[in-house]
Amino acid sequence: MAELVKNPAVQEKLYDEIKTTCGDGEVSEEAVHSMPYLKAVILEGLRKHPPGHFVLPHKAAEDMDVGGYLIPKGETVNFMVAEMGRDGEEWDRPMEFVPERFLEGGDGVGxxxxxxxxxxxxxxxxxxxxCARLSIAMLHLEYFVANMVREFEWKEVPGDEVDFAEKREFTTVMKKPLRPRLVPRN
Ligand code: HEM
Structure with a gap:
């Protein structure tokens, strides 16, 4: 939601898709499956701001060679999830919020x-x-974000700008919580 506050053009493009797909009604569970821009917004959020910067620690079941490095059997392995999503060798302009990268012709397609x-x-x-519930998690993200944008315009408050600094709790969260102004759409 912070990225949508900071990028009003993305928020409006998403709102347009919601209106085109659902008219004046609520965004239903079924409708989210036919909203490619919504899906792209969620994927871009998970790329740039994964809730877990590491997955759970894993253990090598046997000696493994990974790119010339030996990982001995029994060693703990952590995966740098956030760094992967923000890697400039993999992603074009990685620190920009660009959902279009997941649409046709973008570097995130497929x-x-x-x-x-x-x-x-x-x-x-x-x-x-x-994650044992990846599908339900994706559905929840799409459903809630779409309905929150359908109900309200999410705006930055002058003097209380969005700050993307992070802090690590059980998951990684915003150091300064988001405090936007919500303007009812109707
Ligand atoms: C945005 C939402 C979510 C994210 C980003 C997320 C992410 C993850 C990650 C990173 C793992 C560890 C994977 C690994 O060890 O390699 C995991 C495991 C798991 N997640 Fe999620 N999760 C989400 C939502 C949910 C929800 C809503 C449920 C249940 C309703 C759920 C249930 C589980 C379970 C049961 C596991 C353990 C799977 C296993 O060890 O076999 N997750 N999740």
Missing amino acids: VDMTGTKGIRLMPFGVGPRI
């Missing part, structure tokens, strides 16, 4: 969050211990 076709984005982990 990205596979389950890791079966390579790993560039893994906010839910990958492999056998991938």
